[in-house]
Amino acid sequence: MSLKDKKILVGLTGGIACYKIPYLIRSLTKAGADVKVVMTEAATRFITPLTLETVSNNPVAVHMFPAEKFISTRHIDLAEWAELVVIAPATANVLAKISTGICDDLLTTIICATPRPVMIAPAMNPGMWQNPVTQRNVATLRELGYLFVGPEEGDMACEHVGMGRMSEPQKIFEAIQAFFQTSRKKKALKGKKVLVTAGPTREAIDPVRYLSNHSSGKMGYALAASAVKMGAEVTLVSGPATITPQPGVHLVSIETTKELHREVKKYFKGVDCLIMAAAPADFTVVHTKQKKIKRGKGTFELSLEPTVDILKDISKIKKTNQLIVGFALETDDAIANARRKIKEKKLDMIILNQPGPDSGFGTDTNQVTILYKNGRAVDLPVMRKTELADSILEIIAKKL
Numbered sequence: 001m002s003l004k005d006k007k008i009l010v011g012l013t014g015g016i017a018c019y020k021i022p023y024l025i026r027s028l029t030k031a032g033a034d035v036k037v038v039m040t041e042a043a044t045r046f047i048t049p050l051t052l053e054t055v056s057n058n059p060v061a062v063h064m065f066p067a068e069k070f071i072s073t074r075h076i077d078l079a080e081w082a083e084l085v086v087i088a089p090a091t092a093n094v095l096a097k098i099s100t101g102i103c104d105d106l107l108t109t110i111i112c113a114t115p116r117p118v119m120i121a122p123a124m125n126p127g128m129w130q131n132p133v134t135q136r137n138v139a140t141l142r143e144l145g146y147l148f149v150g151p152e153e154g155d156m157a158c159e160h161v162g163m164g165r166m167s168e169p170q171k172i173f174e175a176i177q178a179f180f181q182t183s184r185k186k187k188a189l190k191g192k193k194v195l196v197t198a199g200p201t202r203e204a205i206d207p208v209r210y211l212s213n214h215s216s217g218k219m220g221y222a223l224a225a226s227a228v229k230m231g232a233e234v235t236l237v238s239g240p241a242t243i244t245p246q247p248g249v250h251l252v253s254i255e256t257t258k259e260l261h262r263e264v265k266k267y268f269k270g271v272d273c274l275i276m277a278a279a280p281a282d283f284t285v286v287h288t289k290q291k292k293i294k295r296g297k298g299t300f301e302l303s304l305e306p307t308v309d310i311l312k313d314i315s316k317i318k319k320t321n322q323l324i325v326g327f328a329l330e331t332d333d334a335i336a337n338a339r340r341k342i343k344e345k346k347l348d349m350i351i352l353n354q355p356g357p358d359s360g361f362g363t364d365t366n367q368v369t370i371l372y373k374n375g376r377a378v379d380l381p382v383m384r385k386t387e388l389a390d391s392i393l394e395i396i397a398k399k400l
């Protein structure tokens with residue numbers, strides 16, 4: 001991904017890993033970013049400002065009160081100029097300072113003043129990293145929303161082996177790219193309303209037994225989380241599941257297919273897109289017993305009747321600017337059946353689960369084929385459900 005015109009402030013603190021930072025800055029400038037560098041006094045002992053000025057093509061700032069050319073608000077200007085601040089390498093000392101709000105040099109003052117996200121690449125000896133005080137500072141910073149890349153396990157300049165090595169410049173570069181990619185994606189569904197359904201439904205046989213299926217809700221919850229992260233207003237209608245929804249998701253809990261139908265109908269009118277990832281029971285019990293059915297000697301018959309076909313019913317009130325995405329799990333004639341469903345239920349696309357050891361109910365991964373209403377079919381590789389959710393929402397965002 002290009003980083004053209006992205007404004008990135010790189011802060012160096014006093015660790016041996018400073019020698020790797022010119023490689024990071026080169027990758028950033030090659031990708032089109034505008035990079036400015038701030039160093040602590042200790043960092044200048046490890047690498048010269050001249051080297052960093054040369055690779056960044058910008059003046060490097062070190063002092064809060066420089067003897068030459070004093071600019072009174074430089075700390076605020078830099079704090080507000082940056083779209084992202086990256087501290088690499090980050091010493092134990094700087095973690096301690098920023099976690100308590102100390103600003104006793106230019107870099108820590110900028111970090112205190114910046115309204116922008118700060119990404120930290122810690123680098124230190126394993127003893128310093130494992131120190132409970134450092135761990136407490138890291139936990140505080142994580143809780144406050146600071147982003148971390150690394151550290152990693154490996155051999156150190158101090159000849160120790162363990163946790164605390166700075167992530168390689170390439171990895172930090174990729175984390176920066178991912179950050180900008182996510183921020184771009186974050187806006188893709190801004191102002192849109194998305195309705196997602198998830199999980200199984202339960203059809204009561206008697207007060208203690210029910211008919212259901214193996215759906216865990218993982219796919220639907222992942223879709224709701226992706227939609228929220230992309231800026232959508234999300235309602236998730238979910239059957240029984242043990243997953244905590246992403247903060248920001250409006251959760252509506254249901255149990256039966258009839259309740260699912262009622263809630264989908266209620267919310268569908270006001271949304272731009274419905275993603276039907278729930279696995280509602282296709283049959284319900286004709287006469288639910290009010291008392292627990294006792295074990296008998298002979299066989300026992302249960303009369304079932306079909307439940308309402310929710311998508312077919314919703315398609316009747318679908319407006320042209322609304323999008324409906326269905327999910328299907330078929331064991332035979334999968335593609336032909338999915339294509340028939342697209343037509344019958346006026347779907348814009350259908351996600352066909354390909355059953356397998358890494359796919360379907362309960363797994364963390366899924367393998368799907370996406371079928372579009374124009375007949376196009378796209379096979380996707382096995383992916384984590386969270387990644388698949390991102391991909392599906394990106395397609396939806398483009399269509400909306």
Ligand SMILES: Cc1cc2nc3c(=O)[nH]c(=O)nc-3n(C[C@H](O)[C@H](O)[C@H](O)COP(=O)(O)O)c2cc1C
Pocket residue numbers: 012013014015016017040041042043090091092093094123124125128
């Ligand atoms: C050779 C050498 C290597 C150092 N490497 C690290 C390091 O990797 N990580 C760290 O936290 N401190 C390291 N230190 C200690 C810091 O430089 C020291 O704590 C300093 O006060 C950090 O200041 P700063 O956070 O303002 O840059 C090292 C010191 C020396 C002399």
